[in-house]
Amino acid sequence: MAKPAVLIVGADKGGVGKTTVSRTLLDYFAAHQIPTRAFDTEAPKGTLRRFYPDASEIVDMNLVPDQMKIFDTLSGSHASVTVIDVRAGLLSPTLQSLRDIGFIEAAKKGQITFGLFHILGPTITSLDEISETAAYLGDAKYFMVKNFINNTHYFQWDEQTCAAYFKKVKDAVEITIPKLNEMACEQVDLASVPYLSFIANKKLNGEAASYSFVLRGYVRHWLGNVWAEYDRIKLTDLVAARAQADSIQQPRAAAG
Amino acid sequence: MSTSYSDRVLAALYDSTLASTSVSRTTRPTPLYVIASPRALCGKTFLALLMADYLFQDGGNVDAYDLNPGEYALAACRPGITTRADLSTTPGQMALFDRLVANEGKAKLIDLGYSLFERFFDLCEQIEFVEAARRRGFEVIILFPAEPHPSATAAYEHMQRRFPNAVVVPVLNEAILKGERVHDSYEVDRESAAALQVPLMPPVLKTYADRLSQSLAQVRAHLPANMPKDHALELRSWTRGVFLEFREFELRLTLEKLRTSLRT
Numbered sequence: 001m002a003k004p005a006v007l008i009v010g011a012d013k014g015g016v017g018k019t020t021v022s023r024t025l026l027d028y029f030a031a032h033q034i035p036t037r038a039f040d041t042e043a044p045k046g047t048l049r050r051f052y053p054d055a056s057e058i059v060d061m062n063l064v065p066d067q068m069k070i071f072d073t074l075s076g077s078h079a080s081v082t083v084i085d086v087r088a089g090l091l092s093p094t095l096q097s098l099r100d101i102g103f104i105e106a107a108k109k110g111q112i113t114f115g116l117f118h119i120l121g122p123t124i125t126s127l128d129e130i131s132e133t134a135a136y137l138g139d140a141k142y143f144m145v146k147n148f149i150n151n152t153h154y155f156q157w158d159e160q161t162c163a164a165y166f167k168k169v170k171d172a173v174e175i176t177i178p179k180l181n182e183m184a185c186e187q188v189d190l191a192s193v194p195y196l197s198f199i200a201n202k203k204l205n206g207e208a209a210s211y212s213f214v215l216r217g218y219v220r221h222w223l224g225n226v227w228a229e230y231d232r233i234k235l236t237d238l239v240a241a242r243a244q245a246d247s248i249q250q251p252r253a254a255a256g
Numbered sequence: 257m258s259t260s261y262s263d264r265v266l267a268a269l270y271d272s273t274l275a276s277t278s279v280s281r282t283t284r285p286t287p288l289y290v291i292a293s294p295r296a297l298c299g300k301t302f303l304a305l306l307m308a309d310y311l312f313q314d315g316g317n318v319d320a321y322d323l324n325p326g327e328y329a330l331a332a333c334r335p336g337i338t339t340r341a342d343l344s345t346t347p348g349q350m351a352l353f354d355r356l357v358a359n360e361g362k363a364k365l366i367d368l369g370y371s372l373f374e375r376f377f378d379l380c381e382q383i384e385f386v387e388a389a390r391r392r393g394f395e396v397i398i399l400f401p402a403e404p405h406p407s408a409t410a411a412y413e414h415m416q417r418r419f420p421n422a423v424v425v426p427v428l429n430e431a432i433l434k435g436e437r438v439h440d441s442y443e444v445d446r447e448s449a450a451a452l453q454v455p456l457m458p459p460v461l462k463t464y465a466d467r468l469s470q471s472l473a474q475v476r477a478h479l480p481a482n483m484p485k486d487h488a489l490e491l492r493s494w495t496r497g498v499f500l501e502f503r504e505f506e507l508r509l510t511l512e513k514l515r516t517s518l519r520t
Contacts, residue, residue: 215350
């Protein structure tokens with residue numbers, strides 16, 4: 001039996017494309033028929049929920065009941081993967097909370113698969129976040145994501161600087177999200193549907209839509225490139241890792 | 257093209273809306289012509305005009321698209337059937353391709369300017385236009401004006417490899433080749449794609465043809481009144497010869513499709 005997998009998508013800066021990456025992950029797992037649930041920490045309105053109303057729930061990571069909702073249900077949930085889209089600026093505090101409730105330790109013991117998709121911004125500050133984040137990771141899979149969807153320029157990163165920061169995290173893996181045509185990006189947002197639904201020319205309720213063939217083609221080509229990255233890092237193998245012989249112990253929720 | 261599981265899922269979703277519009281194997285596909293070369297002044301627009309007139313004859317119908325920003329010569333000659341198009345913006349791309357893939361049973365034709373050659377085919381590849389058009393009942397035919405220049409022959413070969421699902425046909429226009437033999441440089445990868453021959457139009461006829469207010473198809477039915485009769489008859493004969501060449505090409509395509517359907 002596969003052990004529960006928790007993938008955190010976060011950044012310490014807004015506007016770098018966290019929710020975009022979360023959406024591509026949810027679509028990826030859906031396509032591979034891996035039951036997945038998502039928690040959107042942009043309480044109260046949420047950003048992910050509008051695209052995945054049935055698969056996602058809005059939570060406040062500062063509240064113990066919401067922490068329990070996520071972590072106390074890991075092994076009992078029908079979903080084998082839990083994606084948590086962490087609010088901008090809360091990545092480090094969230095990781096600290098996870099450490100405090102024993103989640104990092106549980107991951108270290110192999111009871112849970114833990115992966116972090118750290119969406120990097122284009123400035124050196126972002127690289128500093130890596131140092132901060134590295135302290136909490138333990139044996140977690142650490143994916144550093146460069147998101148070019150909005151034509152971001154990571155020009156301030158020279159190779160030596162990059163290498164110095166990246167080496168701080170053992171086995172860190174770099175993922176590149178390529179640029180998506182701006183109008184295609186905008187239209188998918190306006191349609192409020194998953195990328196897969198847009199490609200399939202379907203509305204959220206499954207009815208046929210009339211999206212542009214060109215824009216659907218752009219999204220399909222882009223998503224294909226994103227998924228090629230996930231294939232490259234063997235993401236399905238990661239989340240399908242089998243449970244260890246020891247029984248799974250739930251991490252305790254932090255005192256409120 | 258990669259055939260990973262992820263790719264197959266995306267391909268299936270992209271085509272899922274076509275299930276109800278798929279064309280049976282015995283239905284004749286709607287032709288979608290692209291007149292293209294990466295080189296200027298090789299007779300593309302003249303070829304586009306000939307093909308548009310051919311498709312328009314005998315009650316036929318065609319939607320033509322002029323992709324020559326700054327010139328739009330085809331649109332000027334055949335305004336009733338031609339739409340000016342541009343690829344420089346996403347809305348321009350949508351206005352062109354979203355209309356191209358809509359199959360209303362009308363033939364379609366694109367006069368592709370040399371400056372947009374790479375951009376157009378890059379986009380076709382990115383959005384998988386040829387495959388999508390085929391699944392919507394089109395036969396995508398790329399008419400390639402043949403020239404001896406290495407860049408032309410290289411582009412032709414690249415086109416065949418890049419778009420194996422399109423019919424890539426070299427066109428030997430005597431007015432461009434001026435007696436030069438290029439057959440060996442333009443090998444065809446299927447019987448139906450045998451080179452099309454466009455004979456030299458005598459200069460005096462060309463002068464009249466350029467000023468014609470009617471299509472060449474109409475010349476077959478009604479000789480132009482503002483042209484000496486012997487020239488008009490010569491123009492009609494020349495046109496008939498070219499249209500016969502196009503007709504034989506269509507028959508080769510139909511025969512090829514029939515053979516394929518009998519084999520499967």
